[in-house]
Amino acid sequence: MKKRIAVIGGGVAGNAVLHHIVNNTNFDTSYRIDIFDSEDHMGRGKPYIEDSEVLLLNIPSDEMSMTNVPYSFDEWLVSRGLPVEHFNSRKHFGDYSADMFRRAAVAHSNVRLINDLVIDVIYNEEKETFAVISDYKTDEYDAVFLTTGQLSYNDPYHLKGMDNYIHNPYPLNQNITDPEGSVGVIGTGLSAIDCVRYLMIEQSADAVHLFSRSGDMPSVRGTSHDLNIKYFTGAEVDSYIEDDMISLDKIIELFKKEMAEQGVDEKLFYRHPESTLEDLKFDLLHADAVGKLQYLIIAVNPLFSRVFPYFSKSDKRKFMKEVHPLIDKNHSPMPPEVARQLVDWAEEGRVRIIDGIEAVETNGRFEVKTDRDETFKVDYLINATGPIKDIEQEPAPLIVNLVDRMLIAPSELGGLLVDKQHRVISPRYGTLNHMYAIGHLTFSSDYMSNTVNILVKNTKLMVERIMEQ
Ligand SMILES: Cc1cc2nc3c(=O)[nH]c(=O)nc-3n(C[C@H](O)[C@H](O)[C@H](O)COP(=O)(O)OP(=O)(O)OC[C@H]3O[C@@H](n4cnc5c(N)ncnc54)[C@H](O)[C@@H]3O)c2cc1C
Known part of the structure; x- marks a missing residue:
């Protein structure tokens, strides 16, 4: 392993990189590790910053840990005298994660935390080194980990900068x-749900309009099932590799076989009663069946991540168009207590879910127009549509510069292009042996691998391989 290491981004992936390097048996005082991030994000990452405690994890607390050394998340909560809820606040997870991070950093004098954002990286092809540039300093490194997470927020209706538009x-x-x-939120994903809950609980809003194109919300987490997977196993999917490729049709067939074995009804994938509200109620009423489907997806998810890089380009496209929406809806379900709140507020008429949004115009107020020729007027509009996917659209200086000097390239389905070992594929220099990227930035190369547990496991595998070199 090259010894001068820069980790750009101290969120979940950067935290896991640090943890697995310093705990590797090959790590010693000859290494120098610098980790860059802003002070408020260092050790936490964007989803787990200091914020309202009503923002909840969507994964049960006992399934969320950065590391078990010295504490799992649950043990840490107990050690702090905090309640171990089924779904704890994301802020508490951030406090835990930052604590684990600081412990790993202060235990090693050759680890430095640099509270600054990196604005550029220049590659020296001859020396195979990287100049990492921040406002604070420029330094040379032998290896770089790019762990900068999600790109900037999308602006689908071009409203950025307007008064009362968040x-x-x-x-x-x-x-x-x-x-x-009157307040509107655009989006129906987990961030939009965060906004609605925050407005209703902490801001005592009378009513909120929830606008989106599709009206599709994440599903509601059902009963937990510990499934014994029979067919969709690592050994089986690996046996499908032929000429470094795996056929999507074969994977779908295998998944269906596993569904039948587990007694999961395929029709559940298409459970869309008349409205978003009915959809939530359906999941709450059928928690056992829905939970079985969700826990099957969660159990086999690492294998979807494993096979995805082996799909051909056309299979990747087909997968994203036809299979991904079915998995996505069931992959990060919302906690049932959150769904119950939404149903109650909707039935009281305090949360109004409006789909078919086509445009937003401004005329003193925000006029939100639907494909049914309706117009809804609100005074205050919150954008919760999530991040940009295409790195070429990203305005943050680091990504702009890396794209411009052709050090990084976009993956066709979004994010950054890496190989199976997480080495960055540069359009100018080819595969960069000592520049790695992992985390949300590589979300399409690493299909559905961004929940904390999977990301931490994948980072461990990546770091172990690198430290052996
Ligand atoms: C709202 C939300 C809720 C979620 N809830 C859950 C959940 O309950 N359970 C779960 O398992 N997963 C959850 N996830 C998913 C998951 O935790 C994230 O995908 C994960 O944080 C990804 O890790 P990351 O390191 O790629 O990004 P992040 O954790 O965001 O870390 C990236 C870091 O890079 C820093 N950075 C960016 N640019 C620079 C730069 N130029 N220089 C230096 N630093 C930089 C950022 O400040 C940030 O701290 C959630 C995600 C979101 C968005």
């Missing part, structure tokens, strides 16, 4: 304070 809502407790008049 382009990126996080942290909610700083960006959304006492909104005046």
